[in-house]
Amino acid sequence: MRITNIMMSQNLLSNLEAVQTTVQKYQNQLASGKKINQPADDPVGTQLTLGLKGALSDNSQWQANASQGLSVLQTTNDTLQNMMQMLQRARTLAVEVNNGTFTAADRATTADEVQQIQQEVGSLANTQVGDMYIFSGTSSSQPWQGGANWTGNAGLVNIEVGKGEQIPINADFTGLFQGTGSIFNVLSGFVGDLKSNNLSGLQNDLQNIDNQVQSFTAKEAELGALTDRVQTVQKNLQQSSTNLSQNLSTVQDADVATVITQLTNAQNVYQAALSVGARYIQPSLADYMQ
Amino acid sequence: MPSTFFGLQIAANALAAQQAAVDVTGHNIANASNAAYTRELPNFVAATPYTFPSAGHYLTLGEGVNIGSVTRARDAFVDAQYRNQNSLLSYWTQQQDGLNKIQGIMNEPSDSSLASTLNTFWSDWSTLANNAQNSAARTTVQQQSVTLAEMFNQMSSQISALQTSYESAVSTGVAQVNSIAEQVSQLNVQINKAEAGGSNPNDLLDRRDALVDQLSQYYQVSVVQTQQGAVTHYEVQIGGKDLVNGANYNTLAFNPAANADVNWTGGKPVLAQDVSWASVTTPGGPAQPAVNAAVGSGDGSGGDTGSIKGNLDNLTKLAGLQKKYDDMAQGIADAVNQLQNQGIDMYGQAGGSGQSFFTYNTAASSQYSSQGAAASLQVNGSILHDPNKIAAADPSGGEITAGTASLQVGTTAYSVNVTAGETLASVLNALQKQVPGAFTYTISGNQVTINNTTDTTTPPSPQSISFGTGDTSNLWQIAGLQTVPPAPPASSVAPGHSAAGTITVAPSDIQSNGANAQSIADLQNSWSPLQFAGNTPVLPGGAAANSGNPVFAAVSVSDYYGALVSGIGVDGQQANNMETNQQTLVNSLSNQRQSVSGVSLDQEMTNMITYQKSYTAAARVVTMMDDMLNTLVTGMGITR
Numbered sequence: 001m002r003i004t005n006i007m008m009s010q011n012l013l014s015n016l017e018a019v020q021t022t023v024q025k026y027q028n029q030l031a032s033g034k035k036i037n038q039p040a041d042d043p044v045g046t047q048l049t050l051g052l053k054g055a056l057s058d059n060s061q062w063q064a065n066a067s068q069g070l071s072v073l074q075t076t077n078d079t080l081q082n083m084m085q086m087l088q089r090a091r092t093l094a095v096e097v098n099n100g101t102f103t104a105a106d107r108a109t110t111a112d113e114v115q116q117i118q119q120e121v122g123s124l125a126n127t128q129v130g131d132m133y134i135f136s137g138t139s140s141s142q143p144w145q146g147g148a149n150w151t152g153n154a155g156l157v158n159i160e161v162g163k164g165e166q167i168p169i170n171a172d173f174t175g176l177f178q179g180t181g182s183i184f185n186v187l188s189g190f191v192g193d194l195k196s197n198n199l200s201g202l203q204n205d206l207q208n209i210d211n212q213v214q215s216f217t218a219k220e221a222e223l224g225a226l227t228d229r230v231q232t233v234q235k236n237l238q239q240s241s242t243n244l245s246q247n248l249s250t251v252q253d254a255d256v257a258t259v260i261t262q263l264t265n266a267q268n269v270y271q272a273a274l275s276v277g278a279r280y281i282q283p284s285l286a287d288y289m290q
Numbered sequence: 291m292p293s294t295f296f297g298l299q300i301a302a303n304a305l306a307a308q309q310a311a312v313d314v315t316g317h318n319i320a321n322a323s324n325a326a327y328t329r330e331l332p333n334f335v336a337a338t339p340y341t342f343p344s345a346g347h348y349l350t351l352g353e354g355v356n357i358g359s360v361t362r363a364r365d366a367f368v369d370a371q372y373r374n375q376n377s378l379l380s381y382w383t384q385q386q387d388g389l390n391k392i393q394g395i396m397n398e399p400s401d402s403s404l405a406s407t408l409n410t411f412w413s414d415w416s417t418l419a420n421n422a423q424n425s426a427a428r429t430t431v432q433q434q435s436v437t438l439a440e441m442f443n444q445m446s447s448q449i450s451a452l453q454t455s456y457e458s459a460v461s462t463g464v465a466q467v468n469s470i471a472e473q474v475s476q477l478n479v480q481i482n483k484a485e486a487g488g489s490n491p492n493d494l495l496d497r498r499d500a501l502v503d504q505l506s507q508y509y510q511v512s513v514v515q516t517q518q519g520a521v522t523h524y525e526v527q528i529g530g531k532d533l534v535n536g537a538n539y540n541t542l543a544f545n546p547a548a549n550a551d552v553n554w555t556g557g558k559p560v561l562a563q564d565v566s567w568a569s570v571t572t573p574g575g576p577a578q579p580a581v582n583a584a585v586g587s588g589d590g591s592g593g594d595t596g597s598i599k600g601n602l603d604n605l606t607k608l609a610g611l612q613k614k615y616d617d618m619a620q621g622i623a624d625a626v627n628q629l630q631n632q633g634i635d636m637y638g639q640a641g642g643s644g645q646s647f648f649t650y651n652t653a654a655s656s657q658y659s660s661q662g663a664a665a666s667l668q669v670n671g672s673i674l675h676d677p678n679k680i681a682a683a684d685p686s687g688g689e690i691t692a693g694t695a696s697l698q699v700g701t702t703a704y705s706v707n708v709t710a711g712e713t714l715a716s717v718l719n720a721l722q723k724q725v726p727g728a729f730t731y732t733i734s735g736n737q738v739t740i741n742n743t744t745d746t747t748t749p750p751s752p753q754s755i756s757f758g759t760g761d762t763s764n765l766w767q768i769a770g771l772q773t774v775p776p777a778p779p780a781s782s783v784a785p786g787h788s789a790a791g792t793i794t795v796a797p798s799d800i801q802s803n804g805a806n807a808q809s810i811a812d813l814q815n816s817w818s819p820l821q822f823a824g825n826t827p828v829l830p831g832g833a834a835a836n837s838g839n840p841v842f843a844a845v846s847v848s849d850y851y852g853a854l855v856s857g858i859g860v861d862g863q864q865a866n867n868m869e870t871n872q873q874t875l876v877n878s879l880s881n882q883r884q885s886v887s888g889v890s891l892d893q894e895m896t897n898m899i900t901y902q903k904s905y906t907a908a909a910r911v912v913t914m915m916d917d918m919l920n921t922l923v924t925g926m927g928i929t930r
Contacts, residue, residue: 004888038393039859047856057409131423138803285895
């Protein structure tokens with residue numbers, strides 16, 4: 001083939017461009033740390049990346065939901081335990097006042113303390129986590145309005161902790177706080193019996209308070225089971241988040257060692273091309289003619 | 291017998307011929323870096339010999355040398371190949387350019403793309419679901435929705451801007467083609483005049499070839515040359531139709547219509563406006579194009595490659611993309627609007643007081659203009675004004691416990707078994723199946739309306755349907771209704787009470803229920819929270835949805851978008867590969883061409899030495915002849 005001067009310079013230029021494109025590609029990968037910088041770099045990988053990012057975003061939302069749920073459940077548990085202590089105190093009082101040595105005046109004094117207990121249980125029942133009244137179901141208004149007035153409902157508040165997987169973070173507390181068998185009614189009855197010195201009624205009240213203790217213990221167990229469930233889910237979510245991140249990294253992140261090696265290689269080629277070009281473009285016969 | 295001075299004449303011819311050859315070499319060297327230049331060759335021809343009788347026969351003596359012609363070193367076959375491949379290269383360069391720009395607009399995968407905005411959008415709904423009363427969570431959803439809408443607006447306007455720039459690229463290309471056609475026809479006239487005068491208009495031919503090379507960027511062209519006597523008739527054709535025919539040329543036109551630029555056929559965009567033949571002045575015949583006919587036939591016979599076709603294809607691609615973004619924007623808006631309409635806001639009102647969450651306009655299906663859903667997607671003003679109007683609560687989203695739901699129609703009781711987790715709607719549906727046609731119900735916002743359809747008395751008695759007192763399904767706790775409902779108002783239903791009226795849920799009972807927001811968040815992974823009529827989601831107020839929106843055929847909007855992105859990625863990869871291959875091919879053809887036509891300085895230098903030495907030698911012949919004549923004139927004869 002006849003080689004002409006324009007051919008030489010055109011070839012040199014197009015080869016230099018090709019090498020520069022390679023150098024730029026590796027530089028991009030290094031600078032961004034990603035081997036997919038636009039969909040054309042790896043269409044399948046891009047789709048995978050989008051899917052994995054969506055899954056990671058889901059996962060972190062579920063983790064946030066779970067930890068929020070956990071804090072509600074723990075507060076509920078603590079509050080229930082406080083209420084149990086109040087109930088135990090009320091029970092101690094009920095045992096004491098059933099003692100025949102107690103006078104009517106003593107019982108009236110005790111009534112004040114029981115009333116105090118009822119107040120405290122009521123204010124505990126109005127505990128909030130954020131804007132949520134933890135004992136009021138799905139109702140957003142303050143559930144305990146004094147005395148035995150309870151406006152909470154039995155609705156469950158669910159959090160999503162997986163695709164279509166929902167866990168309630170409260171329970172149906174209407175059994176504890178609403179209606180004739182509620183703690184407020186029991187304590188009110190107790191107060192009434194104390195004030196009226198109704199001895200047979202006081203016997204019943206002791207029984208009622210015992211029943212309350214049992215109901216509270218049962219609810220506590222129910223919440224404990226829920227707490228366990230949320231904690232297990234949280235651990236699983238953390239595990240799968242780690243897996244997803246690893247997968248994402250495998251698909252989209254550049255292997256720095258490989259890329260640096262490839263970049264160095266490409267740069268060497270580029271320098272070789274430049275120095276060869278500089279030598280081979282220059283001379284012609286004209287340089288050697290007298 | 292030749293003249294005494296015959297030898298001087300031979301030397302003079304040689305001097306003139308060598309000098310001309312050095313001139314040609316000089317011209318070559320001067321154009322060594324002109325890529326459009328074709329190397330010229332002086333063709334030495336031995337002069338017509340002198341024949342004379344001598345000693346009974348004829349003797350023939352050579353008369354030296356002449357330059358017969360100066361010709362171009364050109365290979366028309368490589369030219370044709372080069373032009374074909376060059377037009378393909380231009381096509382793929384434009385495709386690559388378009389796809390690179392589209393990928394730039396998409397900006398995937400990155401943390402500031404539509405995909406990440408969507409992810410945040412859905413998870414903000416999920417956060418709202420957990421904190422339905424929290425005004426910060428509401429504001430976050432509101433603001434993220436504005437971000438999403440703006441993202442779509444921005445995508446759409448960037449695509450529109452790109453469309454405008456490709457339209458003007460096509461127009462510029464067409465203007466270039468017209469200008470080249472005119473120049474080629476003028477060169478044809480000059481060349482033919484020169485040829486008729488018997489000369490070699492090499493530099494004019496070079497200019498014409500360079501123009502046709504340039505033309506091959508825009509369209510795949512073919513050249514037809516026919517020898518007519520001394521002159522060559524030159525035609526340039528696109529898709530088998532004359533662009534230039536001798537001294538005549540035709541022009542092309544591209545008039546992008548303002549609004550109706552795309553026809554949708556079979557779900558694919560077809561540009562309504564193609565480049566067409568505008569004025570036709572070439573002579574009739576099969577190669578004469580019809581006025582207003584599209585340039586290029588689409589059957590691969592030409593006109594289907596080149597930068598203009600590449601840009602037209604970019605326009606088609608952008609129109610398709612615009613449509614896909616419109617579909618996505620509309621799909622998301624329709625889905626969110628439907629659920630929003632079913633929910634309850636912070637004021638206990640239905641669906642943000644009956645207003646849509648997103649608003650958008652639809653473009654006519656023939657348009658790719660910037661007026662579609664993606665361009666006009668907005669968050670409804672009333673929600674922007676007051677995030678409490680976001681309907682996060684679901685009136686039927688409460689938990690139903692397992693049990694039996696019963697219904698009394700007249701004297702007959704019907705009951706269905708209910709499993710935990712069913713919704714009010716599903717229980718009412720089941721009851722409806724038990725008592726076919728007995729009643730109808732609608733759930734709208736926080737109101738459940740049950741209408742008796744069995745009682746035909748006029749006016750219908752409202753007392754014939756009642757829920758059984760044995761209802762153990764906690765139906766009444768749904769949506770936060772209390773376990774033991776207070777004495778219902780006349781229009782309400784409760785266990786043991788008559789039905790045909792309205793259940794109204796107290797606002798405070800449902801505000802912290804974020805089930806509807808959760809349903810919206812669940813749209814991220816599937817469309818299952820939606821109610822469909824055929825393949826179209828039911829819209830509030832019976833508004834017509836985009837029927838057959840392909841977004842709803844996908845599993846989810848993310849799924850649809852993922853396929854869209856990877857589709858563009860595959861196209862981009864193909865364009866990159868094709869461009870690289872084509873560039874290699876064009877480089878190699880260009881090398882072949884330069885190998886034949888290019889100037890090699892080494893060769894020219896060598897030639898120059900040859901011509902110079904020949905010139906010196908011819909001058910020596912003159913000196914020699916002079917010496918001989920001197921001998922003849924001064925050294926001979928009787929006058930001495």
